[in-house]
Structures are given as structure tokens and as C-alpha cells.
Amino acid sequence: MASSDVNHLSHPCIYGGGRDFSSSHSERKFGFMKWLSKLFKGGSNRGRVGRHHLPEPAEENMSWRAPSRASDDRARSLKEKELGHAMELSPGEDLKRPNAHQGYDWGIDTDEDYSKGLEDSLDSSTYPPYAPAPYYPRDYRICGGCNQEILYGNCLGCMDSYFHPDCFRCHSCCYPITEREFSLSGKHPYHKDCFKELTHPKCEVCFQFIPVNSAGLIEYRCHPFWSQKYCPSHEYDNTARCGSCERLEPRNIKYYRLEDGRSLCLECMESAIMDTGDCQPLYHSIRDYYEGMQMRIDQQVPMLLVEREALNEAIVGEKNGFHHLPETRGLCLSEEQTVTSIQRRPRIGGHRLIGIRTQPHKLIRRSEVTAILVLYGLPRLLTGAILAHELMHAWLRLKGYRNLNPEVEEGICQVLSYMWLESEVMPNFQNMPSTASSSSSSSSSKKGAKSHVENKLGEFFMNQIVNDSSPAYGGGFRAANEAVNKYGLRSTLDHIRLTGFFPM
16 A cells, blocks of 8 residues: 555646645645736736736746645635635626825726816826827928918929919019029029119110120110110210200200200200390399409300300400310400301200301400300300309409419309309208308399209209319319308408408
8 A cells, every 4th residue: 555655646747737725835836826926916907907808817927747646635715715715706896995095097098088187187287288280191291372271283492492483574574474584582593684774784875685794794885864774885975965964865855956066955954045045044144243242243254155166266366365175165354356147046946056146246346244155055054153163363463363273263264153053943042151241142032933943953063062173163162162162252362462362
């Protein structure tokens, strides 16, 4: 019997190798506790996430050994009862646990409860508001012109933006740009022709784009006062230039032609003085201007309007005086001469002034001044400025101012011409010398208001005096004007009489 018991225990059963009961009992207890911990862990996860199936124990992870056939069946049945009781207790205790314990929810959540809890957590004030950025697919494009999505068809890419072909338009004409090349200014696209129209200067004579020179630069001429821009070629292509205001004749306007070859623009023609009789009122008003400045000219000096040829002939016969080149428009004669003057204004034939009636005059020398000659066909203000200049020559000679150098004599005469123009163009501007009386501007107050065109011409003639580049007329005027502004006209004239120079 003892021998059979030993053989029986020495042979393993179908559960595994032969061990004693105490060792098998401890291993089964350890495996059961391991399985039980997995069971509770699975129940906890089930409560957190949702409904889960309980994981079944993997038998390959349990290393149990069966007891020998001679062991006590009572111990085996006791363990089976404990196992069944534990399986009954696990779901029961899960249901008995509180809903919230240290942040865990032990109840079984439904999908509705889970979504509601998720919304509550997102709406919680502990989280800052979040505005999600709009999601655009990889090929999503917005038109830079209409701000609409470009769904299909071709599109244009320019300036880091995309455009519908019909939305890429010229900023000037607002028509679509279909050419392969275009101009860009800032963020605005233009047709090349539109951009050239806006930025490329046009000639104000021929109205064409001013061409570039051999260096590829835009080269043009511009009048310093009128800002008239024109092609350089018009300076030597026989384009007419007004003999009074110096503006070139545009192709869409026809200047008047005088018989002596000069041209006269329409604005200068409006106030042009054409014969000696027309000029007499202006001549006497300037004599009154001198009288108002306490510079009365007692001698009756003849004044004649003459053609260019007659004026040039008189200059040749005159011994005294300094003449403004390239063209002299006035002359104070001191020699006896026969001068042909204009007695009747020419008539207009188309755009030509024709039919001038002239008459020769024998000028006899009775004093230092024989006559004053002025070129005909000049605007009223320019004619008056010339008369004021020549009358100052007459006043100096009649008052005994001898042998003055050209800078002094021509300079002080230009000052009187400028002062008269200033009184005509700006009659309310008080810039008269200290010798002037209240009657000095009487001639201006008697005349009606001048037009804007005539005032602009007067400003131009004043600008010509100030910016004259010749030493005698330009330099002399600036020196004389500085002396008059500092010491007054009367003191300056007295200093010239004594020294022959301007006061320093």
C-alpha cells in the first residue's frame, strides 16, 4: 500500500507536475488574487469610459497545478465556493460604490451621459474661449478682386494673390488685363498703355509722348514760368513762339502772325496795343504815376509805336544808351532822327495782321531826350513796363545824371518798371518807396479790374525782370532793388547823383 501511494504521487496528473498540496494551494491563491485584481481593474475602466466587456482571464497566464488524487476534496470545494462568491460580489459592489469618489465615476455611463459631460467640461469657465481657425482645403483660393472663392477654371496668380481672369483689372480704365505684360504701381496693376498715359510726360506742343534719348532717358524742355513741357526738337523745327510770353504754339492753336515776322498768342493778342494812338492813354497814365512819386517830367517827350525794323534802325543811329539783346523793345532817343511810326492798327486777315499804315516823323532835338520808341503789337502790361523803363531814362537825363555805367542806369530803370507792374498786378500791395504819395496809385484805381489772364501775364513780366541773367539788366536790377528797399528811392537816387553808384 505504501509503495502504491509513492508511485501515484510520483506520477503527474493531467494538470501539471507533482507537488505537495501546500505548494499548490499557495500558487492557486496567488493566481486567484491576480485574476481578481484584473477583474476590478476592468470594472473601473468600464465605469470611466463606457460599456466594456469584462476581460476573461487568460488561462495561459495561470500556472496552477492540480492536487494529487489523495488530497482533501474538502479544501477543493471550499476554494470553488470562494471563487463563486467573489464573482457574485464583484458586480454587486460596483453598483454599491458612490458615483464620485476622488474624481472617478463608478457608475455605468451611457453615450448620452458621456457627451453631456464632455460639453460641460468644454463650457466650463476654467477653460478660455476658443475660436477655431477656419479650415480650408489645400487648394482653396480666394479671388483678390471679388473676394469670392475660385471654384473652377483658370486663375491668375499675382502679388501673392489669386484672381479670376475677369477680376484682374487695370486700376486706371477698370478693364480686364489680358496681355502677358502689365505695369504695377504699388499694389495696383495697370495696362502698359494706361500706365504710360498716366506717368509718361506728353509734349504740350505736338501732344505726343516725349521720346527717350539715346541713353534711354526721357528728355524734354520746360518753360520755367509757364511749365510748358515740350520735345527738344521743337526748339529748332520752326515751331512758332509768342514774341511776348515766349510760349510755343501748340498744334491745335493758331498764333497770329505780324508783318515783321513775330508771332502773338491769343492771350497776348487780347490786350495788344497796335498803333500810336492806342498807346497814348497808357503813356499818360505812366507819366501820372511818376508825378505821383514826386518825379514829374516837365518836358513833353514824344512817344511813338514802331515796327521792329524801324526800331533797329533807330538803335544804329543812337550814340547813347545800352540796349537789351537779343531784341530791344524800347528806346529813349537823344539824337535827331527820322522815324517811321504806325499810325493805323493792322486788320486781321485769317491769322495774320495786315494793312499797317505808317508815317515818317522828323524828330528834332530840343533837350537831352528826343523821343521814346516802343515796339508795337505787345500786350498792354508789357508795353507799359517798357514805357516806365524808358521814361526813367528820360528822367535821369533831364535831371542831369551823366555818364552812369550800364549796371547803375539800366538797373534803376528796371526797378521803376518793376514797381509800375507791381502796382498794376497787385494794386493793393503797399510796397512803394518813401517818396510815393497817396496819388501814386490813382492811375490803377481808375481802371477796371484786369482779367486773370492779364494778371498772369503781368506776373510773368515781373518774373522776367527778377530773373534776367544779363549783367546790366539782371544784375543791375537786383543791386538797385536791394538799395531801394533798404534806403528808399529818393536816397538811392541822391547817392547815385553824387557817386554814380548804389549805396552800399
